Amino acid sequence: MAINNTLTISVNDSLTDDNEEINILVCNCNSRGSCQWTDTLRGGSESYGLVPCDCMEAYDGAECMDDADGCADDPCFTNCTDVPAPGLGYTCAPCPAHLTGNGTSCLDRDECEEGTDNCAQNCTNVVNSFNCSCHAGFMVDSSNSSNCVNVNECTMNPNICAAGGSAAVCLDTEGSYMCACKPGYKMDGAGVCVDIPDCNNRTICDNTTSVCQETPGSYRCDCKTGYSRKPGSSSNSSCVNTNECTGAKPVCSSGSRCVDSEGSFSCICLPGYIRRSKEVCTPNVTSCAKINCTAERSV
Incomplete structure (x- = not known):
């Protein structure tokens, strides 16, 4: 602020004494600062000087009449707001959402460490953000990148259990899979499905x-x-x-009678018949020969 002070001095000397040089120092700091008498600013005359002011923290200017701009040195990470005098200093806007700090200093937030991420499984911190990933056996959900869904290894690789042989089957599990055997088979020590005896x-x-x-x-x-x-x-x-005896086809020959038994049967020859085999009975012609059955003797 420009200072325009005029000082007029009128001296009448009726004596013949030597002249005395008068030095004038002016301080106009009022109550907002203190005069620095040892640091005089000389003007156009060696006899006149302006004493600078040491302003209170909240004020600025030659006479401490101005509000000190607390934001002059850009102390904030983002927006700075000066605190009007007689208040002191400045206030900083909060750090952006992805950063943490007091507004003066803002650092990258580790959302993974804070637990403020929304990852279902793995979280990796990156500058200004974070990335989600999945455990083995899972993949990122196409409809929600923070979520993980099970990978069906059996569908993705139909031959994944081929080493177990033709009787091996793949069973999907949460985050993995297992090879098992079809009913009637069991897995041997080499992982091959063999028939159960x-x-x-x-x-x-x-x-x-x-x-x-x-x-x-x-x-x-x-x-x-x-x-x-x-x-x-x-x-x-x-x-x-x-019951073989009741079948459509006779199991015993003529001249015999079929008798059923548990799990089998027998053919009983009728009188005058003799057995030729299990199922065959034939006329006993030898019995007539022994008694010489002739037409003459039979009369």
């Missing part, structure tokens, strides 16, 4: 009426001779006795 279980079929036969991944109970299943029954249902 069901027939080693001697009670799996009725040994009296059937015989156990291995099939790929399973078994069946075949009926023994003389036993059968009712039409439409499953391959492992119980076998029941077959």
Whole structure:
């Protein structure tokens, strides 16, 4: 601020004494500063000087009449607001959302460390932000980059369990998968699915009426001779006795009578017939020869 002070001095000297030089120092700091008498600013005359002011912190200017601009040195990270005198200093705007600090100094926030991220699994801090990633066996959700969804390895790689053989199947699990075997198979020490020998279980079929036969991944109970299943029954249902004597085709020859038994039958020869085989009876012609049956003797 320009200072325009005029000082007029009128001296009448009626004596013949030597002249005295008068030095004038002016200080106009008022109550907002203190005069610095040892640091005089000389004007155009050596006899006149302006004493500078040491202003209070909130004020500025030659006479401490101005508000000191607290933001002059740009002390804030973003926006600075001066505090009007007689208040002191300045206030800084808060740090941006992605930064942390007191407004004067703002540093990158580690959202991962703070726990303010929204990552479902892995969080990696980067400048001004963070990145989300997923554990092995998961992938980033296409509809929500902070979320992770399970990877179905069985669908993505249909041959992932091929080492287990044709009976191996892939089972998807949360974040992983496992290779298992189809029913009727088990995994050996080398990770290959081998057929379970069901027939080693001697009670799996009725040994009296059937015989156990291995099939790929399973078994069946075949009926023994003389036993059968009712039409439409499953391959492992119980076998029941077959009544051969009531079949559409005779099992015994003429001259005999069929007698059914459990799991079998027998042909009983009628009188005058002799057995030729299990199912065949023929006329006993030798009995007539022994008694010489002739037409003459029979009269």
